[in-house]
Amino acid sequence: MTNFIRLLKLCKPHAGMLLLGAFLSTLTVLANVGLLAISGWFLAAMAAAGIASVHMNYFTPAGVIRFLAIVRTASRYGERLITHNATFLLLSEIRVSVFATLSKLNNVDLAMSRSADLVSRMQDDVDALDTFYLNVLLPIIVALISIPVVMLFMSAYNPNVALLCFSSLMIVGVVVPAFLGHKFNKTAAQERVQSALLRAQLSDSLKGARELALYQASAQQRNQCNKASELYNQHIQKRHGALANSDGFTLLITQLTMLGSIIILVPLVSSAEIANVELAMMSLFVLASFETVLNLPNAFIQLPSALSAAARIFELEDKLSDDVDKPTVDVKNLPLGINFTDIDYCYNTQNSALSKVNITIKAKQKIALVGPSGSGKSTLINLLSGLWPVQHGQIELLSEQGSININQLSTDNRYELLTIVAQQHHIFDGTLAQNLRYAMPTASDEALIRACEQAQLGSWLAQLPDGLKTRLGTAGRTVSQGQARRIAIAQALLRNSAIVVLDEPTESLDNQTKHAVIDTVMNVMADKTIITITHDPQLLSTMDQVIWLENGEVRAVNSHQSLLKTEPDYISLVTRF
Structure with missing residues (x-):
């Protein structure tokens, strides 16, 4: 009711x-x-x-x-x-x-x-x-x-x-x-659930069509879709049968x-x-x-x-957070540091992703997160961005005015202070200018061109007949993976966030472009706090500190050069043969 x-x-x-x-x-x-x-x-x-x-x-x-x-x-x-x-x-x-x-x-x-x-x-x-x-x-x-x-x-x-x-x-x-x-x-609630499950199965089948074909699992997936369809149709048939009986x-x-x-x-x-x-x-x-x-x-x-x-x-409406009641912290233009205190996170009762993590990042400091797969690097960033809820401990932003728990910020306020260049970056089906303006809607064409040049896209942009009006296609299918990565970096350069997170920013870039991008990021974002997830020795050498995570714990915090001298395991982790 x-x-x-x-x-x-x-x-x-x-x-x-x-x-x-x-x-x-x-x-x-x-x-x-x-x-x-x-x-x-x-x-x-x-x-x-x-x-x-x-x-x-x-x-x-x-x-x-x-x-x-x-x-x-x-x-x-x-x-x-x-x-x-x-x-x-x-x-x-x-x-x-x-x-x-x-x-x-x-x-x-x-x-x-x-x-x-x-x-x-x-x-x-x-x-x-x-x-x-x-x-x-x-x-x-x-x-x-x-x-x-x-x-x-x-x-x-x-x-x-x-x-x-x-x-x-x-x-x-x-x-x-x-x-x-x-x-x-x-049965109506079950019907809606079955409808949602059927749509999810069909969506997974379409998105994973290539993988299903490669692993010859298309028939198995079709069978799952057929079962979901049969269950849904049973509910529909019951409803229509009841309607026919009531009419009679x-x-x-x-x-x-x-x-x-x-x-x-x-x-x-x-x-x-x-x-x-x-x-x-x-x-x-x-x-x-x-x-x-x-x-x-x-x-x-x-x-x-x-x-x-x-x-x-x-x-969904009942899940709306109380963002409207949260105060807005106007620290966008101030240098910000970050303090992780006693951070624990478990995906389930038997899988601890982070355990008693204590990290302090000073304002304007350039920090690299390294560690083997599953060490907790992405989880730590997800907690910082609010993608996952903080289960135990607290994350504070540090400024000259004092510290504030990041959970006290509204979602919009948090993202005014934070820019993330994810490893998997989505390119929308629109023009290059439209994709760049998602990061800064008021940016002029000159600002967009300058950001592209800083991200080492200048020569590619100059060759495009339509320039900034070039359509990039669904999910950026008309651009390479390296170009998509540099578009994401250009978006980050357009923003004026105090904290920038870069997830493998040099992945898929050739050696010359990689060096140019690193130099640009370090120069343009010199007054920003940068956290980068990387194992690239060239990028690591430009960082102020390296935080080495292993099994959800902090194993070491030091400069890249010091870790190379004192930690043999670190050498094997970041050295590419």
């Missing part, structure tokens, strides 16, 4: 349009019920008048029928126009809300979520709410308004028929939907109710308590009255699915 109320709150900005659609839909239903009842009376009356060879005023009922037909047609057209427009408005509201939520999630929540699952929530779950207004909310509103009106007119003719009809309407409109809603309350049951109740009303009215016609033409009118009135609840079973079948989709969406 909480998620239902939260969905209603999303409807609030467009409440006027939604209520207008509900009014027109209710008017259509009532006009249709009245049209069928009066048409039945008119046809029966005309037949009776013909048999008795008497004249009757057919202008008035014909005019009423024509009026109701026009009302029904006009309201139906207006209802379709308004309700579908309202649906699109509500859908846009939900999509904007979901995207805004995803954009505000902190790095921990994003990193801990499977990317395919996030895409599923943006697409599948939002699409599941596409029909929330049309197929769920609208039928409920129409039933709540139209049933009392229909019962009021019906009870004026015959209370017994009204009671029979009301009981049947409650069975079709309340009992059956309540049963279906309870039945599919749990509704039809049966409708016919039995009409038959029951005829049985009640026939003795009254025989005793002349009511006119014979009213038998046809009341029978068709009873039949048409079920249109008020005709869509309720389907609504309550789709309601659990909609609420399950809403729960997955609101789950």
Whole structure:
């Protein structure tokens, strides 16, 4: 019920349009019920008048029928126009809300979520709410308004028929939907989970198509996708089967109710308590009255699915951090140091990535992190960037004004102070200028060209016919790995962050380019605190200190030259043959 109320709150900005659609839909239903009842009376009356060879005023009922037909047609057209427009408005509201939520999630929540699952929530779950207004909310509103009106007119003719009809309407409109809603309350959540798993399997199959082909595992992956698809289809089949059964049951109740009303009215016609033409009118009135609840079973079948989709969406919203309440620390232009105190981190109970790590990095100091694979280098950077949560210990930023726990900063504030050039850098499907301006949106073309030249991309840029307007393709498929690395370095050069983290910045670069890039980074970023993950002896020789990590612990902290003299294991670690 909480998620239902939260969905209603999303409807609030467009409440006027939604209520207008509900009014027109209710008017259509009532006009249709009245049209069928009066048409039945008119046809029966005309037949009776013909048999008795008497004249009757057919202008008035014909005019009423024509009026109701026009009302029904006009309201139906207006209802379709308004309700579908309202649906699109509500859908846009939900999509904007979901995207805004995803954009505000902190790095921990994003990193801990499977990317395919996030895409599923943006697409599948939002699409599941596409029909929330049309197929769920609208039928409920129409039933709540139209049933009392229909019962009021019906009870004026015959209370017994009204009671029979009301009981049947409650069975079709309340009992059956309540049963279906309870039945599919749990399976709806499973359906959404299976849908997300299927999307994840398909996403993995597409992204890993090359590896699957190389290891001849494509058939195995297809089998997993087929199993996920079968499980998902089973849930869909159950829902559609229940809908078909409810439609059949509704039809049966409708016919039995009409038959029951005829049985009640026939003795009254025989005793002349009511006119014979009213038998046809009341029978068709009873039949048409079920249109008020005709869509309720389907609504309550789709309601659990909609609420399950809403729960997955609101789950992301509930993860939003309290960044808005965190103070902004204006230390962007100040030199910053970093202090890691008693840092422990475990990926699971048996795998300790970091253990009692204590490191102090002074402002403007150039530090290198070295160590074998799995020693904790990337984990330490992930903790600094907020990609992983700090489990034990604390990370402080050091400035002339004092120290501050980095977790006290908002996500935006943290990234104003921090620039990371990751080893796997994503190139967006856009122009070179657009990719560079992700780092500095206000940068001029001259600043972009200067950053490219500093990153040793000047000669390549000069050869491009379109220059900065050159499209780089999806994931940067039109550039080499070395060029992609230098584009990332150019982005880092455009920013004015106090702390810069470089993860293997010279990887995939030739010897001449590597030396030029190292010189540029050291000169341009001389007033920055630099942390680099590298095993390149040339880059290590330019660092002030080397922090050697091994098995999640700090083994040694010294200059590169001192470690070469005193640590044979260090020589084998950083020397390339």
